[in-house]
Structures are given as structure tokens and as C-alpha cells.
Amino acid sequence: MACWFSATAIIPELTRDWDLTQSQASWLTNAVQLGFVLGALASSLVNLPDLMPLPRLITVSACGAALANAVLLIEPGWTAALIARFVTGMALAGIYPPAMKLMATWFSRGRGLAMGVLIGALTLGSSMPHLFRAASEGLDWRMVVILSSLGAALSAAIFGFLVREGPHAFGRAVFDPRRALVIFRNRGVLLANLGYFGHMWELYAMWAWFLAFATAAERGGVGPFGSPSLFAFLVVASGAVGCVLGGLLSDRIGRCLTTAGMMAVSGACALLIGFAFDGPAWLLAFVAVIWGISIVGDSAQFSAAVTELADPRFVGTALTLQVSIGFALTVLTIWIMPHIAAALGGWRWAFLVLLPGPVVGAWAMLRLRGLPEARKLAGGKG
Template identity: 85%
Template sequence: MTCWFSATAVVPELTREWALTPAQAGWLTNGVQIGFVLGALASSLVNLPDLMRMTRLIAISALVAASANAVLLFEPGWSAAVIARFVTGIALAGIYPPAMKLMATWFRRGRGLAMGVLIGALTLGSSMPHLFRAVVDGLDWRLVVSLASLGAALSAAIFGLMIREGPYAFGRAVFDPGRALTIFRDRGVLLANLGYFGHMWELYAMWAWFLAFATAAEQGGAGPFASPSLFAFLVVASGAVGCILGGLLSDRIGRCLTTAGMMAVSGSCALLIGFAFDGPEWLLALVAVIWGISIAGDSAQFSTAVTELADPRFIGTALTLQVSIGFALTVLTIWIMPHIAAALGGWRWAFLVLIPGPAVGAWAMLRLRGLPEADRLAGGRG
């Protein structure tokens, strides 16, 4: 997952060298999002998870992601770079959804924690380009891109040589538009999806633009860490801790309370971080890290809930629809954030636009908790 935000992490350098506008810089991230959405739908339409072993599909996709990401090293210009980011997103669609299904084949009990660990790995991998940039600060930005591609290539070797599917296989993952309508008429699955959509409204916009926020805060005198890149890495990477915590809580107190609680905290942080923008530095760091933990901590549990609520024959369809629509929403929020920041005269209050997402998501999960369908979640814990 190191390729996801590799361009985002070096946007300041690319903006300067390629003379990019803020909107053009945003498309270096949005290209990945759109590619991911279309790639996820296409892979399900042609039934790739059934035509190929999931481990082989993931390994090949990781190699494609590494190669497409490496195109940036040749400085192809903005248009070609966006196309390369689009291809990177398509390749990542061959990694993330199949990996969720692959993890689920190993667990019946403790699936919430297992999925939490998986999404924690996704979160940590997504944050790594910010760490690379912090470590090589002052050196060529191409080193950050090279390290991201190397990480993806290494993961291809791991999946290709060291991993196999588990003993608890699901049915065939066929995308059928007619059955998709049936899935959305299932009120339990629908509410779980609404929770996920609210979560996604907030998550990737925060991840994509926190470096810009941190840079603006440092310029205003509040830089709690050595550099904005290190600050962004710590905030995004802290989500890995949140994912494991969310998995533990979800298996113990239920999916609905865990996800609603996480979204209540993350939505509050989206509000409070504006007040902490100009310090004190310890307060800005505290709010940001709590936000990083809570904004990702519930991510895996929405997918886990769908594996428990949906018709077992159509788990692949349900997961693909959930992920595809959720990531489609991120295209809008990633695109709109710099426009909001420009309209408000800076990044201090820009994250306020994210608050409706966790508010709607928390309502949906609490509504689900009051329905009989919740008895199928987390072994009856709701």
C-alpha cells in the first residue's frame, strides 16, 4: 500500500518543479481513487477472484502497482502522471478487496480483530511515504517514490511465495447488478454500508490533505514534530493502533457500538483540530493523533459486518459494492478540500466539511444496533 500516497507525500516538490495548481495536485491522489473504484468493479465483473488464486492476483497486482508508481521517476508531466496514478489505483484494487476476503478465509471467531490487523497494515503502509519523505528530507523526492515502489515489489514476493488461502472459503464472488439491488434492500447491510460511507467521507480526505494542514500549521508557528512530513506520518500511522483497538473492541462489545464510538470521536476531532491549529503544540499533536487513531479504527469493522450480514453466496458482491461506492465518495471529498481551504483563506477550518460523514455514519450504526439483524454481528454482540 506504499504506492497509494507516494505522490501525495511529495506534492510540495512536484508542485514546485511541475508548476502545478492545487487542483492538479489533488488529482495525483484522486487518480488513484478513481482507478481503484473502476478496478474493483471490473475485477468483479470478470470474476478475477475466481479465475485466479487470490494470492497470485494480489502478487501480480502489487507488481503492476510498483511499476506504475515508478513512472513518476521519469517526470512524465502532469497528464501522464495522473494516468500512471490511475493505473496504480486499478492495481491496488487487485490487492485490498481480495486481501480482505483472503483474511476472512482464515477466521470465523475473532474475525473483527483479524480484519482490524489487516486494515492496520493497510493504514501503516499508506502512511509510509510520509515517513520516507521525513527521513530523506532535503534529498531528491525520487527516493521517496523509489522506496514506495520497492515496498510494493517486496509485498508481491511475500504474497507469491509465502501465503495461501485459509480453510473457510466463501462462495463465488460474482457481481450481478440484479442481485446488487437485493443486497441494498437488506436493511442490515444497507445500514452497515451507510456507516461505511460516512466513515469514507472523512477518512481519505483527511489522509490526503493532512500534510497540507500540518505545513500550514508549522508556518503559523505550531510544528509539534521535526517536520510536517513526520507529523503526517505519525498521524496516519497511528490509525494502525486504532484498527487493532477497534478489532478488539468490536469482538467484545459489538460492531455497532465500536464503529459509532469511533466516528463520534473522529468527528469531534475534525471540529477541535481547528481550535488547536495555532497551538499549543502539545494540544495540536494530541488532537491529531487521537483523530488518526479513531478515524481508521472502525474501518475494518464495516466490512466485517457485511461478511456477517450479507447472503454468504454473495459476500464478494457485497464487499465490492461497499468498497467501490465508499471510495467513489472519497473522490469528491479529496477534490473539494483544497477549494474549501481556499474559500476559507487557509487550512485551519477546512476539515469542518468532513463532520457530516461520521455524524451520519454513527447514526446508521446505532440504528442497526436496535434491529434484529444486529444479533448476527460479533457472535450476537451487535
């Protein structure tokens, strides 16, 4: 997953070396989102995660992500780089949703924690380019791209040689594009998806633009952890702790309360972080890290809920459709954030535009908790 933000982490260098405008720079991130959406939609329409052996699908996709990401090394120019980032996103669509289904085949109990650990790994992987950049400060930006591609290649080897489906495998599907639409007639799945969409409205825009926010804060004299890149890494990476915590809570008190609670905390942080922008540094760091923990701590639980609510024959399709629509929303929020910042005269209050997401998402999950379908979640805990 390090390939996801490999270009985002080096935007300052690419902007300088390739003479990019702010709009061109932001599209290097958004192209990945669009590629992911198209890849996930195409995959769900043909029920690919329910037809193809999951380790094989993930292995091929990881190889594709590594190669597409490495195209940046030859400095192909903005248009070709945009296409390469788009292909990277398409390849990642063959990794993230299938990996969730693969994890679910190993657990009938404790699935929330298992999925939390998986999304924690995704979160940690997504944050790695910021660490690569912080650790290689003063070196060529290509080092970030090289390490990200090597990570994807290593994961392909792991899935290709060491991973298999678990004992609780879901039944194989037949090709039926209509199933992608039938999924949304399930009231429980619909509300779980609405919760996920609210969550996604907030998540990737924060991940994509926190480095810009941290850089602006440092220019104002508030710079926790020494550098904006290290600050961004720690904030995003802290989400791995939140994912494990969310998994533990979800299996104990239920999916609905856990997700609603996480979104309440993350929404509060989106509101408060502007007040901490001027420091002190410890306060900005505290709010940011709590936000990093809570903003993704519920992510896996929406997916766990879908595996429990959807038709078992089409769990892969349901998961892929869920994330494809969720990531389509991220295209809008990632695009709009720098425009909001420009309109407000800086990044301090820009994250307020993300607040409606967790508000709507928390409402949807609390609504789901009051329905009979909630008895299917977390062994009856809701």
C-alpha cells in the same frame, strides 16, 4: 499500500519541479481514488474476487501497482503521470478488498480483530511515503517513489510464495453481474454500507490533506514533531493502533457500538482540531493523534460486518462494491477540501466540512444495532 500516497507525499516537490497548479497537484491524488473506484466496480460487476484465487489476484495487482507507481521516476509530465496514478489505483483495487476477504477465510471467531490488524497494516503502509519523505529530506524526491514501488514488489513476492486461503474459505461464485445490485436489497448490508460511506467521507480527505494542514500550522509557529512530513506520518500511522483497538472492542462489545463510538470521537476531533491550530503544540499533536487513531479504527469493522451479513457466496463482491462506492465519495471530499480552505482563507477550519460523515455513519450503525440482523454480527453481540 505505500503506492497510494507516494505522489501525495511529494506534492511540494512535484509542484515545484513540474510547475503544477494546485488543481493539477490535487488530481495526482484523486486519480488514484478514481482508478480504485473503477477497478473495484469492474471487479465487483464480474465477481472477480469470488472467481479468481485470492493470492494470485493480489500478486498480479501488487506487481501492477509497483510498475505504475514507478512511472513517476521518468518524469513523464502531468498528463502521463495522471494516467499512471489512475492505473495505480486500479491495481490497488485488486489488493485491498480481496485481502479483506482473504483474511476472513482464516477466522470464524475473532474476525473483527483479524480485520483490524489487516486494516492497521493498510494504514501503516499508506503512511509510509510521509516517513520516506521525512527520512530522506534533502535527497531527491524519487527516493520516495523508489521505496514505495519496492514495497509493492515485496508484497507481491509474499503473496505469490507464502500466502494461501484459510480453512474457512467462502464458496466460489459463478459470473452473475446482477448480484452486485441484489446485495443492496439486504437491509443489514445497506445500513453497514451507509455507516462505511459516512466513515469514508471523512477518512481519505483527512489523510490526503493533513500534510497541507500541518504545513500551514508550522508556518503559523506551531510545528509538533519537527517537520510537517513527520507529523503527517505519525498521525496517519497512529491509525494502526486504532485498528487493533477497534478489532478488540468490536469482538467484545459488538461492531455497531464500536463503529458508532469511533465515529463520535473522530467527529469531535474534526470539530476541535481547528481550535488547536494555534497551539500549544502538545494540544495540536494530542488532538491530531487521537483523530488519527479514531478516524480509521472502525474501518475494518464495516468490512467484517459485511462478511457476516452478506450472502456467503458473494462476500468478495459485496466487499468490493462497498469500498468502490466509499472511495467514490473520497474523490469528492479530496477535491473539495482545498477549495474550502481557499474560501476560508486557510486550512484552520477546513476540516469542518468532514463532520457530517461520522454523524451520519454513527446514526446508521446505531440503527443497525436495533434490527434483528444485528444478531449475525460478532457472534451475536451486534
